[in-house]
Amino acid sequence: MADLRPREPDDASLRVWLEAVARRDQQALALLYAQTGPHLLALALRMLKRREPAEDALHEAFLKVWERAPTYEAAKGPVMAWLVTIVRNASLDRLRRSGREVTLDEAPGLVERPSEEPGPADLMLASAEGRALRGCLDELEAEPRQAIVLAYWEGLTHEQLASRLGRPVGTVKSWLRRSLMRLRDCLER
């Protein structure tokens, strides 16, 4: 029987539930939502800064999950990655539509300034893929790594990143390109 420590959503359970969702089982959708919703909302919230648009994005994402569940197959990768993609795209679409970055000062709902680096005890380490990515991120220099992480978490454009980091747009663009390629080379080692 499982121990009582908090667990990562394990891919096998998520797949079972997602397959049931594809067969139009709403209880499976509830379980999938209960298990993954909080992680996915954290993503949307980090990008959109306020609860309401973030929860809207989460809601829209799960409607897409319901719709697209029959198209998911194991070859696409872990279920969590698939869900993350759907939520990020829903959030990015909203972010781009609003036309500008929401700064933290304008986001009264945020209680604390979030960190700009993955913390040492975070859940990335709970999966093999997470540990691999963390190891490869650590091989990058500090500023390019920060650019990658900020871009991913906050959905900033090149211009916004450049302004946030106090660097020219050209520098940021080439940092990102180079770092992404280095990450991939590292992951494929």
Place this chain on the structure above:
Amino acid sequence: MADADDLDGLAAEYALGVLDAAERGEVERRLGRDESFRRLVEAWERQLAPLAMALPPVEPRPEVWFRLARNVRYARNTAEPVSAPSLSPSSAAARPSGRPWRRQLLFWRGLGLGASLAAAGLAAFIVLRPPPAEVRLIAVLHDAQAEPAWLVSARPGQERLLARPVGSLAADARQVPELWLLPGGDRPPISLGLLDRDGTVTRPLGEEVRRLLGQGKALAVSLEPPGGSPTGSPTGPAVWEGVLLEEPS
């Protein structure tokens, strides 16, 4: 015409989320017609996805689920709702040795669904309307063989929780069952009090716990020394577990 390297870089930037609206539109159009580009983008998304797990989870408000469940219900592809026998304590008492539950469990297991879903299949179907102020949450806690052992029902509006054993449990004075709420994410289990193998117990629900209780929340029962866990965290193994679901009105 973009060359292969450019396309790869574009795919990576799209997956990272750094493209502006116009660029995203271009990429999405290309995704629709270029299968190998789509696979490239999917590979990048997969590789970066673990970064998403580095953020601490945030509980959505209950209204988000209600809206979702309602909209899913109205979607064209909705099939028939999954129904289950009522779980009110009186009807449960009327069933000798819980046989109808066992049959339901076997049915769900045959579909290849996990024990949690089997327990969920026994409990009430999801409420699709915004709930009345007094929502009742029920969970059937089962062991690793999917044998039900505890029925828990909570009324957050009335600040109280009831728990009773199902069937007979082996008595053991040295090991006391203690009920835990698993809030999810990084948070440790919260004790909801000791249970009684011989009958129903009523437990008050503190404010923090009431806020945490809801659809889909996990419960577990561990075996502790007499008087319960001395540390405030589970010291024994989780012998039974289940998921809270809302009872339909």
